[in-house]
Every structure is written in structure tokens, then in C-alpha cells.
Amino acid sequence: MALLEVRGLKKNFTGKNETLHAVKGIDFTIEEGECLGLVGESGCGKSTTANMTARLLKESEGDIFFLGKRINGGKRLCAAGKEMQMVFQNPADSFNPHYSVLECVMQGARYYKLYSKSELKERAMEWIKYVGLKESYLEKKIGELSGGECQRTAIARALICNPALIICDEATSALDVSVQAQVVELIRKLKEEKKVSFLFITHDLALTSSVCDRIAVMYSGRIVEMGETKAILQHPMHPYTQLLLSCVLPAVGDDEYRVPECSSFRGAGDGCDFYEFCPKICTQCKDRVPDLQEREGRMTACFQRGDPDE
Numbered sequence: 001m002a003l004l005e006v007r008g009l010k011k012n013f014t015g016k017n018e019t020l021h022a023v024k025g026i027d028f029t030i031e032e033g034e035c036l037g038l039v040g041e042s043g044c045g046k047s048t049t050a051n052m053t054a055r056l057l058k059e060s061e062g063d064i065f066f067l068g069k070r071i072n073g074g075k076r077l078c079a080a081g082k083e084m085q086m087v088f089q090n091p092a093d094s095f096n097p098h099y100s101v102l103e104c105v106m107q108g109a110r111y112y113k114l115y116s117k118s119e120l121k122e123r124a125m126e127w128i129k130y131v132g133l134k135e136s137y138l139e140k141k142i143g144e145l146s147g148g149e150c151q152r153t154a155i156a157r158a159l160i161c162n163p164a165l166i167i168c169d170e171a172t173s174a175l176d177v178s179v180q181a182q183v184v185e186l187i188r189k190l191k192e193e194k195k196v197s198f199l200f201i202t203h204d205l206a207l208t209s210s211v212c213d214r215i216a217v218m219y220s221g222r223i224v225e226m227g228e229t230k231a232i233l234q235h236p237m238h239p240y241t242q243l244l245l246s247c248v249l250p251a252v253g254d255d256e257y258r259v260p261e262c263s264s265f266r267g268a269g270d271g272c273d274f275y276e277f278c279p280k281i282c283t284q285c286k287d288r289v290p291d292l293q294e295r296e297g298r299m300t301a302c303f304q305r306g307d308p309d310e
């Protein structure tokens, strides 16, 4: 049984004149101790997917199963609980700047009443140490921390709840490369030592190679390719992944190739979302949306499903 199973998840935002199809029906699973990367350009629906998964946003359709139990569908929208924690791009926004590191970390578990008063402090101190912050940081105010220190505090606050899954939404994007590497190393350690699972959201495809076991590439509200990170990065099959990679890793393709912006206003029945920009179109692309189908050990949503890097 997968730790997390997402089936047919959709989100429409209805405005005055039109409906925006932010997420158009996606499926994925995450196993225990696994890190799934959700990648794609800005606006493709990554955060909307994360927020629905964490029960911060109500889905339009679909099911979410966590540890085998359906967690959506209730009347009330409420956070998924201590088992599923989120770490955001700018954690400082979710902390009181006048609180100390210790207070902020304890705050996470206090809400769920997980420990006695003395145990709470002890646990908080353990996790602060685990994420690599020195003891001298315990009483430091959040407002005095660097971006990387603040992100470690956010991770410690999530960890004190003993979560089975942490959703990192662009959690390393605001950090410089060396601090990013330290946070990535921490995620790897948590996966290996504590069997914590991650949904790791990023627009940075290159970063996935060091932290994600598998990646799901999103374009315009759909997953267009999903599989083992190494296989996808070395041999992308979907034309959009190929294009995305050619921008990230200039050696793979044309440096000047620009990834076209996705349009979330296109709904089902309009054909493949990538149709207008795809260098490999065939007759069906305009009329039908290709299903995500298995081929050569990965899932690809493309009628061509041609040779990798073709």
C-alpha cells in the first residue's frame, strides 16, 4: 500500500468570465521513504496540487488516500494532520518573527498535544540539533535568522510532529546554492534514517537529480511524464520534458529554446495542451488529450511516445 495515493485530482478556479483549469486530473503515488519531485514551470499547477494534497485547498474532483484512508471529501476542509506537514518557500512568513527558534519548533507539536511540557522542550531541542542548528540558536529570534537557518527551523517544526510525509513547496528555491545543498542533504538523511517521504515541488529540474527518487513533470495542469529521476533526466521521452531539459542543461539541446508558457484556460477536449508548441505533433494531438501510459518503465502522455531525445 502506498503512503499517499492521489487519483483524478482536479481544481478549477471559477472567475467572472471564465474558468481556469489549474489541475486537470492527475494521479500519483508516494511510497514510504520515497521522494517524488513535482516539476514544471511557473503556473503549471504544482502548488495547487500540493495545497489540495495537504487539505489546505478543496479539490474540484478526485480522491486522496493517505495510509490507505481517504482524507478528502468531508464537509470541512482541514489540514491533513500531524502525519503530513508542509514546508514553504518563505517559512519566515509562517513564523512569528518575535518567537525564538525553540518556541517556533515547539509550536508545531503543541497544536497536536503530542508531548508533556518537559518532553516537548527536549524533543524540540533534539530536532533543532538534528537539522544542524547549534545550541546557541535555541533562543535566537526568527527575525534574526538567515534564509537557510529559517528553513531548517521550519523543517524541525515539521519533524517534531513525526510526519510520514513532508510536502516541500519550493522549499529550497530562495536559498543560495550551498545552503540549498545542505537542505537537500538533510532531506536525504531523513529519507534514509527516518523513512520520511517527500513531495518535493520545484521548478528547478536539475535539483531533482540530487534528492528525488522519481519525478512527475507537470505541464498546464497535467502530469506529462513520470518515472525514475535518472531515467527521465538522461532520456526524456515527452517533448515538453525534452524542451524543459534543454533549457536547464544547455549541453542537452539548444540554449536559446524557450519553454512556452502553459495555458490553464484550455480545458479537456481541446487536444494536447502542448500541441501548439510541440515539435513532434501528429494528427491526433489536436483533437484528444493523450493518456498517461506506461512505456519502457515510465509513464508518458504523448501519442508519439517516440525514442527518447529523438
Ligand SMILES: Nc1ncnc2c1ncn2[C@@H]1O[C@H](COP(=O)(O)OP(=O)(O)OP(=O)(O)O)[C@@H](O)[C@H]1O
Pocket (backbone or CB within 6 Å): 013, 020, 022, 040, 041, 042, 043, 044, 045, 046, 047, 048, 049, 203, 264
Ligand atoms: N486561488 C486562486 N484563484 C485563482 N487562480 C489561482 C489560485 N491559485 C492558483 N491559481 C492559478 O492556478 C494556476 C496554477 O497555479 P499554481 O500556483 O498551482 O502554479 P505553480 O506551478 O505552483 O506555479 P509557481 O511555480 O509560480 O508557484 C495559475 O494559473 C494560478 O494563477
